[in-house]
Amino acid sequence: MRDLAWLLFAPDLLRVDQAGAKLAQPFASSAEREATLAWLHTLDAAPDPLHVRSRNPRSTRLGIYAESLLEFFLAHGPAARLVAANVPLRQQRRTIGECDFLLETADGARVHWELAVKFYLHIGDGASATARLSDYVGPNLQDRFDLKYGRLLTHQLALTTRAEFAALKLDGPWDAQLFIKGRLFYHDDSVIPAPEIGERHVRGWWLTASEWRAGHQAIDDARAWVVQPRLAWLASRRLQAGEAESLMAEAAAIHASLQAAVAPTMVASYVRDGAGGWTEESRGFIVPDDWPERARAFAASAL
Known part of the structure; x- marks a missing residue:
């Protein structure tokens, strides 16, 4: 329950005016926001359906867990309606991408969400110039914020504009948006975050x-x-x-x-x-x- 609420209400990792794409808004209005809070309180009293959907003892992948939480909200919550989740696009029997979430808002708009939940450590120091996205690295040094950001903008968010998607006959047009949450960890509190980073992003230390x-x-x-x-x-x-x-x-x-x-x-x-x-x-x-x-x-x- 806490994790689902965190996904919906935690600040975005990116700034609205620097993200390079639209950022997803889980609620189209203050009324939907209040309705979601009431729905969460009700669900908290009887959370078994959420537990059944989100618990997978065979998987420890954080991304899959986060996707299951957000899918539950879109399928059962009081805001946007889920149209489809994890929609694969194939080219000559080869999967070239997968749309995370396709949804329809209360006013009939069709939206494509790409979910990213990332945890990066900043590796610069406070005496240097403003941080770059490449200064934020994954703990196991197999991922970097600039690489993930580029992939999201140039590949993931463009999936609903491809001919392979059109062949699926999912009526649009689809408004591609980035749903990005996470936490950034700093060794030095005086670091000036990269310009793309949201002012209220969740922080930690290392x-x-x-x-x-x-x-x-x-x-x-x-x-x-x-x-x-x-x-x-x-x-x-x-x-x-x-x-x-x-x-x-x-x-x-x-x-x-x-x-x-x-x-x-x-x-x-x-x-x-x-x-x-x-x-x-x-x-x-x-x-x-x-x-x-x-x-x-x-x-x-x-x-």
């Missing part, structure tokens, strides 16, 4: 394992650290009392594993709240000590 050991690893009865599995990367979380007991029992083992990070690891800091549970305070990545050098080389390859 540290090397040595920096972590030097002063950010303390645990006590009021604070603990949790490794975030990939499918828990979306919304901030609150742990109930029972989960908190399990957390404290594992705190020492988690603490030890983080000090010797051999791969970038997303973690969250939790603090006790007044209701007997734990509330997430901040989120970041702990990376191996050699990761920044490799990340800078990956970012520099864009030049």
Whole structure:
């Protein structure tokens, strides 16, 4: 439920006036927004249909999980109506692309949404000029914001204009829009984000394992650290009392594993709240000590 609400209400990663394409708006009016909030409250009281749709024990791919949440909203929510999802385009039996979502708004407009949920670490420093999109790299150094951005604009959003799409007889015209959410992680809070980045984008931090050991690893009865599995990367979380007991029992083992990070690891800091549970305070990545050098080389390859 938190993840679905986060997808719908979290700020976009890109600025409206710098995105290079239209940004998707889940609600066409304030009335639809209020109706969605009421629908979420009702669903929260009986969420089994959402759980059945979104839980796939055979998949740990975050993109597929996010797609399942957004598809549920379009199929059952009070706003736009889902026409089709994951529509493949083929050329001589070869798949050349897939339209994420085709939907129809309350006023009859037909819209094509491409969903992207991305988590990038900024690898510049605060003393340099304004960041570039290529300075934002994926934790495993297999993805970069400029590459993803270019692919979305030049390929994904253009799918509904291709002859292969016209052959599917899905009446349009279709208004292509980018639905982009995520979180950007900074080593230096003074960094000026790239011009394309949304002013209110969700932020986090990153540290090397040595920096972590030097002063950010303390645990006590009021604070603990949790490794975030990939499918828990979306919304901030609150742990109930029972989960908190399990957390404290594992705190020492988690603490030890983080000090010797051999791969970038997303973690969250939790603090006790007044209701007997734990509330997430901040989120970041702990990376191996050699990761920044490799990340800078990956970012520099864009030049």
